[in-house]
Amino acid sequence: MLAGDGKVDVEVSNAWVRATVPGQPVAGAYLDIRASSRLTLVGVASPVAQRAEIHEMKEEDGMMKMRAVKAVELPAGTTVSLAPGGLHLMLFGLAGP
């Protein structure tokens, strides 16, 4: 939540992670985010991971590459999808499968 003029609702839906196997340290997480007012997502955390980052997939020299992004703009009233092949959350140091 950001400080500002009034209440801002942020709705997260359709959140999912592919099943992981024991010992797998990293997983991608996907979800839809919708904010009632314009916001910027600047950080993520998870109780099941030591560290979480916001990532994006981008084509570079004909290859899809993944890189961390510092922020994701959330336009007012618009659903932003973090989905395979695009923006996603990366969870590092998973506590378990």
Ligand SMILES: [Cu+2]
């Ligand atoms: Cu990633």
